[in-house]
Amino acid sequence: MHSILAGIRALTTTVPLWFGLPLDAQTQFDTSPMGGGPFGHSVKHIGSDIYVFRWWVYRNFFIVTDEGVIATDPLNPDAAGLLKQEIKKVTDKPIRYVIYSHYHHDHISGGVALDGEGVTFVAHENVAKQLQDHPNPTLPEPDITFSDTYTVELGERHVELEYYGPNHSDSLVIMRLPEEKIIFVVDIVTPRRVAFRGMPDFWPDEWVRTLKEIEATDYDYVISGHGPETEPAIEPAAVVSEQREYIEDLMAAVKAEMDAGTHSPDQLRQNVTLPKYQDWRAYDDWLPMNIERIWAYYHMGW
Numbered sequence: 001m002h003s004i005l006a007g008i009r010a011l012t013t014t015v016p017l018w019f020g021l022p023l024d025a026q027t028q029f030d031t032s033p034m035g036g037g038p039f040g041h042s043v044k045h046i047g048s049d050i051y052v053f054r055w056w057v058y059r060n061f062f063i064v065t066d067e068g069v070i071a072t073d074p075l076n077p078d079a080a081g082l083l084k085q086e087i088k089k090v091t092d093k094p095i096r097y098v099i100y101s102h103y104h105h106d107h108i109s110g111g112v113a114l115d116g117e118g119v120t121f122v123a124h125e126n127v128a129k130q131l132q133d134h135p136n137p138t139l140p141e142p143d144i145t146f147s148d149t150y151t152v153e154l155g156e157r158h159v160e161l162e163y164y165g166p167n168h169s170d171s172l173v174i175m176r177l178p179e180e181k182i183i184f185v186v187d188i189v190t191p192r193r194v195a196f197r198g199m200p201d202f203w204p205d206e207w208v209r210t211l212k213e214i215e216a217t218d219y220d221y222v223i224s225g226h227g228p229e230t231e232p233a234i235e236p237a238a239v240v241s242e243q244r245e246y247i248e249d250l251m252a253a254v255k256a257e258m259d260a261g262t263h264s265p266d267q268l269r270q271n272v273t274l275p276k277y278q279d280w281r282a283y284d285d286w287l288p289m290n291i292e293r294i295w296a297y298y299h300m301g302w
Contacts, residue, residue, distance in 0.1 A: 029180075029221065031232045034059075041079065043086045044233040046223075048180055049157075052233040053086060055079035057226050058107070061184055062087060063177075065155030068096035071114060072175060072184065073107045073225065077138060080110025095119055097152050099159065100142065101186040101225065102172040103130045104201070109138040120144060122152055124163050126171035167210040168202050174214060181218060182234070186225030191239040193226070193281040194246065199293040204251060211244035228281075249274055254294040265295045 029046040034054045036042030041055045049064045060073040060083070069087055074080040087095065095116070100108045100123035111121065123142035131141050144150065152159040160176040168187045175184040187196070188207055195202070222235045253272050262268055269288040277283055296302055 029234050031234055033231060034227065034229050034233050036229045038229055040229075041082050041086075042229060045090075046234050050177070050180070050182070051086075051090065052223055053083050054227070054229065055082065057228050059223065059225055059227055061223055063154075063157050063159070064091045064093060065157045066093075067155040068093045068118075070097045070099070070152060070154055070157065070159055071095050072099045073101050073186065074098060074110030074114050075107060076105075076110045077113050078110070080113035083110070084113060096154055097122060097159075098140075099123070099152060099161065099173075099175060100127055101175065101184070102169045103127045104169060104187075105136070105139070107186060107225065109136065111140045112138045115140045122146075122150065122161070124161075124171040124173050126169075130171065164210040164213055165206065166203050167206045176217075176219065178218075181220040182223060183214070183217075183219045183221070184223045184225070185214070185240070189222060189224050189240055189243045190226045191222075191224055191231065191235050191242070192279075194277060194283055194286050195250075195290045195293075197286050198289045202293070204247060204294060204297050208244055208247050208251075211240055211247075215240055215244070246274075246277055246280075249276065250290055251294055251297070254291055255298060258295070258298055263299070265292045265299075268292070268295050 030044060034042050034044055034052065036054065039056055044052045046052055050061060052059060052061050055075055058075050058079065060075065062069055062071045069091065074083065095114055096118060098111060098114050098119060098121050100121065103126065121140050121142045122144045125145040125147055128142050128145045131139055146161065148163055150161045158178060160178055162174045162176060164174065172186065172188065188210060220237050222237060222239050224235065253274060254268060257268055257272050262271055269291050272291050274287065
């Protein structure tokens with residue numbers, strides 16, 4: 001298996017204009033849509049032995065190293081079974097690490113399908129606390145936990161895990177590939193889509209804080225934990241700022257309407273609009289739910 005530096009040199013011959021950066025400042029990754037049927041699954045090799053896996057609108061990534069595979073977010077048992085098959089198509093190396101992004105079952109309940117001899121599960125310590133309080137047979141408890149940061153090392157590859165405090169759940173971690181300047185962000189960044197329905201288990205103000213802190217770090221690309229088959233496998237760094245701006249604009253618009261005397265959430269849902277984002281996915285269906293969630297934040301302090 002070639003080294004990281006060799007892989008990066010092989011990928012830096014040209015840079016797509018889509019990123020708009022100088023040729024010598026950017027590694028070329030495959031930015032094409034994930035592909036596949038809307039309700040199926042697909043895999044995209046984006047370069048540097050990094051693969052993005054999609055199941056419906058959920059995504060994770062895995063890395064092939066000369067010592068084995070680092071996998072992330074096993075989603076659910078069916079998806080994890082497909083993920084395992086796809087990994088076997090790429091390499092005969094075993095899965096050595098499975099990293100959970102956070103506790104929510106829709107992202108990690110496939111852990112049981114990837115479990116086996118020699119597999120180490122890694123997660124934030126609050127994931128372990130949740131599993132101890134609420135055991136689930138589909139969710140192997142993490143073998144390694146941490147409070148702030150932890151680095152998974154396998155072969156010559158590194159995945160840095162960073163905890164920013166509560167934002168979406170109290171256990172969400174950002175996964176960083178420092179050599180490639182890629183971050184994997186689940187749920188708090190979904191490019192060109194409004195927030196999920198009623199924003200369950202989100203702290204809006206902490207969400208904004210977290211995104212600001214992420215923006216201040218060193219990265220060029222984002223792999224998001226959600227996206228349909230029509231969206232790219234990897235995105236430019238700007239999608240983090242765009243997500244933050246949406247939440248800030250949403251909060252400002254709801255507060256302005258409440259300050260003007262509208263306190264009924266039903267009326268707020270009718271009065272507040274965000275035309276800047278009208279082309280984002282789920283705008284018509286989910287914006288009213290987003291508005292009511294922000295009403296609850298200002299009305300109840302929650």
